[in-house]
Amino acid sequence: KQEVTQIPAALSVPEGENLVLNCSFTDSAIYNLQWFRQDPGKGLTSLLLIQSSQREQTSGRLNASLDKSSGRSTLYIAASQPGDSATYLCAVGANSKLTFGKGITLSVRP
Amino acid sequence: NAGVTQTPKFRILKIGQSMTLQCTQDMNHNYMYWYRQDPGMGLKLIYYSVGAGITDKGEVPNGYNVSRSTTEDFPLRLELAAPSQTSVYFCASSYSTDRGNTIYFGEGSWLTVV
Numbered sequence: 001k002q003e004v005t006q007i008p009a010a011l012s013v014p015e016g017e018n019l020v021l022n023c024s025f026t027d028s029a030i031y032n033l034q035w036f037r038q039d040p041g042k043g044l045t046s047l048l049l050i051q052s053s054q055r056e057q058t059s060g061r062l063n064a065s066l067d068k069s070s071g072r073s074t075l076y077i078a079a080s081q082p083g084d085s086a087t088y089l090c091a092v093g094a095n096s097k098l099t100f101g102k103g104i105t106l107s108v109r110p
Numbered sequence: 111n112a113g114v115t116q117t118p119k120f121r122i123l124k125i126g127q128s129m130t131l132q133c134t135q136d137m138n139h140n141y142m143y144w145y146r147q148d149p150g151m152g153l154k155l156i157y158y159s160v161g162a163g164i165t166d167k168g169e170v171p172n173g174y175n176v177s178r179s180t181t182e183d184f185p186l187r188l189e190l191a192a193p194s195q196t197s198v199y200f201c202a203s204s205y206s207t208d209r210g211n212t213i214y215f216g217e218g219s220w221l222t223v224v
Contacts, residue, residue, distance in 0.1 A: 042214035098153075
């Protein structure tokens with residue numbers, strides 16, 4: 001059974017710092033890996049989707065990488081801003097069989 | 111664009127009561143999903159549908175029922191509410207489950223069973 005782990009559960013950084021959020025998974029036979037953002041009291045917004053044949057995806061200040069052999073993905077956020085404060089979840093699998101991590105709650109201090 | 115719309119946003123139920131969470135999407139997506147999110151936990155799939163008239167169980171289907179009579183709507187019914195069903199419920203949709211297809215979520219329905 002696929003398990004997805006995100007450590008640490010919470011992270012606080014000063015504004016402007018470049019940071020990396022980690023996601024690990026136990027079964028390397030993944031389909032997709034997706035990173036989501038969740039604001040308090042809101043739903044999930046898809047940030048980046050990496051297909052199993054891809055190594056990374058980029059969108060603006062965000063870059064996500066995928067290393068299936070080691071069972072890891074990282075979300076890199078460049079020049080963090082207070083508006084980046086949210087919970088970031090990663091999920092692996094096809095959309096009908098997504099396994100989610102518990103998320104990392106990021107706080108970016110002004 | 112409306113995307114995925116869920117109602118109600120908040121609801122308090124008494125043990126044993128029944129209710130339906132409504133979900134509609136305007137993106138003409140074939141696939142729709144219901145997830146629940148418990149505090150500090152990842153999301154778990156309750157039911158999903160691959161198209162009108164077709165539904166299938168997810169990881170935690172017990173205590174819930176769904177129907178899919180149209181492409182747009184995917185209601186989730188709780189028949190006999192129990193405290194264990196206190197959670198945040200998210201409806202989602204996607205065009206397909208093929209590689210590269212993004213999933214879109216609604217804003218959630220907060221349900222408390224007392």
